Amino acid sequence: MSPFDLVIRGGTVVTAAESSRCDVGIRDGRVVALAERLTGGERVIDAAGKLVLPGGIDAHCHLDQPRAHGLASAGAVMADDFRSGSLSAAFGGTTTIIPFAVQHRGQSVTAAVADYHARAAGKAYIDYGFHLIVSDPSEKVLTEELPALLPAGYASVKVYMTYEAMRISDRQILDVLDVCRRYGALTMIHAENFECLMWLTEKLEAAGHTEPKYHAASRPMPLEREATHRAAMLAEVAQARLLIVHVSGAQALDEIRRARERGVQIHAETCPQYLFLSEADLDLPDFEGAKCMCSPPPRDSANQALIWRGIADGSFDIFSSDHAPYRFDAMGKLLNGRIAPFRKVANGIPGLETRAPLLFSEGVTAGRISLQRFVELNSANAARLYGLYPRKGTIAIGADADIAIWDPEKKLTLSNHLLHHNVDYTPYEGRAITGWPVIVLSRGEVICEHGELRAQAGRGNFLKRDSLQQGADTWT
Ligand code: DUC
Numbered sequence: 171m172s173p174f175d176l177v178i179r180g181g182t183v184v185t186a187a188e189s190s191r192c193d194v195g196i197r198d199g200r201v202v203a204l205a206e207r208l209t210g211g212e213r214v215i216d217a218a219g220k221l222v223l224p225g226g227i228d229a230h231c232h233l234d235q236p237r238a239h240g241l242a243s244a245g246a247v248m249a250d251d252f253r254s255g256s257l258s259a260a261f262g263g264t265t266t267i268i269p270f271a272v273q274h275r276g277q278s279v280t281a282a283v284a285d286y287h288a289r290a291a292g293k294a295y296i297d298y299g300f301h302l303i304v305s306d307p308s309e310k311v312l313t314e315e316l317p318a319l320l321p322a323g324y325a326s327v328k329v330y331m332t333y334e335a336m337r338i339s340d341r342q343i344l345d346v347l348d349v350c351r352r353y354g355a356l357t358m359i360h361a362e363n364f365e366c367l368m369w370l371t372e373k374l375e376a377a378g379h380t381e382p383k384y385h386a387a388s389r390p391m392p393l394e395r396e397a398t399h400r401a402a403m404l405a406e407v408a409q410a411r412l413l414i415v416h417v418s419g420a421q422a423l424d425e426i427r428r429a430r431e432r433g434v435q436i437h438a439e440t441c442p443q444y445l446f447l448s449e450a451d452l453d454l455p456d457f458e459g460a461k462c463m464c465s466p467p468p469r470d471s472a473n474q475a476l477i478w479r480g481i482a483d484g485s486f487d488i489f490s491s492d493h494a495p496y497r498f499d500a501m502g503k504l505l506n507g508r509i510a511p512f513r514k515v516a517n518g519i520p521g522l523e524t525r526a527p528l529l530f531s532e533g534v535t536a537g538r539i540s541l542q543r544f545v546e547l548n549s550a551n552a553a554r555l556y557g558l559y560p561r562k563g564t565i566a567i568g569a570d571a572d573i574a575i576w577d578p579e580k581k582l583t584l585s586n587h588l589l590h591h592n593v594d595y596t597p598y599e600g601r602a603i604t605g606w607p608v609i610v611l612s613r614g615e616v617i618c619e620h621g622e623l624r625a626q627a628g629r630g631n632f633l634k635r636d637s638l639q640q641g642a643d644t645w646t
């Protein structure tokens with residue numbers, strides 16, 4: 171009997187720590203051998219000239235979220251569920267996703283989690299965990315539900331400082347930070363100053379400025395900067411660990427750096443839209459600017475350059491898509507028609523499949539970041555922060571064989587018809603890419619191979635994630 175179910179032969183194996191030319195032996199879904207030359211293997215994949223990387227982890231994506239009540243875009247439907255979303259992720263080299271089980275106001279978080287499990291059941295092609303979104307931190311949520319859920323595999327909570335239906339007060343954020351600290355969970359914060367953006371929105375509307383391009387004017391950088399500073403201060407007061415999601419520009423990043431200098435345990439995420447889109451994209455004709463509307467909005471080229479610098483110098487910990495799948499039709503972006511005021515357009519852009527290839531192409535191929543930094547941003551750091559390391563996020567003995575074999579020379583031009591999501595556009599249409607994951611494995615099973623799907627929906631497992639041990643340095 172062969173000692174391995176599969177051997178990946180002759181590739182360059184890359185982790186966050188190093189690159190080495192070696193073979194990878196896989197048995198029962200896990201990496202069991204790494205050596206210069208492995209013999210045997212029921213199947214052998216020739217990876218000569220290829221890069222053998224840990225599968226990507228997209229730690230911020232939205233799939234099949236129940237419709238929100240009270241959001242300006244209430245009624246818009248997410249076009250991707252766990253089936254199409256995980257399929258799309260897999261073809262882009264991502265083997266783990268962590269979307270959000272959302273508590274709407276008045277709801278139980280536990281019920282939201284049960285509902286989300288039902289939505290995921292039997293659909294995913296890859297493994298998945300759940301973050302929690304808390305919009306109503308009642309006494310029961312803080313003293314009963316979170317203390318039960320956080321240690322049970324859901325060790326991260328997102329809260330919003332904006333969106334009428336989702337935002338919680340500073341005092342409530344302190345309560346969430348506190349309970350997360352006690353249970354070793356990570357609090358994720360969407361940082362924008364709500365009062366300020368509503369004041370600007372109303373002024374813009376009164377002046378008749380309602381087109382998508384004014385979405386950017388309604389949420390300028392200073393109000394993200396202020397909220398980021400406030401979130402960091404709240405974490406400092408609560409002595410809790412914090413992650414700022416979707417950082418869009420330099421001023422917010424400066425606040426994060428300043429907080430780190432004070433000793434705040436603050437992590438930072440950015441997304442492709444802040445590198446590859448700008449506010450000019452919101453001004454596309456025929457309402458097409460709505461396709462690039464997300465919050466915070468894309469900024470300008472100077473901010474793009476500074477986000478790239480933060481990616482290269484280690485200021486950012488993770489790189490996520492914030493995939494929010496709204497089609498450019500009456501169920502999604504056009505829910506309120508083509509002349510809807512920007513505040514009534516669903517926020518978010520698709521990006522599960524393009525996230526890692528965009529970072530590889532413009533990061534690694536273009537010489538801005540090393541392969542090690544790519545692996546950190548693409549998977550290793552998310553695994554560490556969200557309690558999955560070293561099972562996910564690395565290639566090591568005992569780790570799940572979640573592996574993407576990249577052809578660093580493969581060139582293609584992004585186009586929506588090549589993608590596997592259920593959204594009818596990509597904001598990156600026409601962008602040239604060099605470097606693509608040509609074979610993708612999840613727990614040792616080849617799931618995508620040269621553009622062909624090899625797996626069944628429903629094979630993906632729910633991942634119970636570990637808590638961070640407070641005090642212990644699980645991070646560096
Ligand atoms: N902003 C969010 O906060 N979530 C989903 C999409 C978006 O643009």
Ligand code: ZN
Pocket residue numbers: 360415416465
């Ligand atoms: Zn957000």
Ligand code: ZN
Pocket residue numbers: 230231232492494
């Ligand atoms: Zn989001």
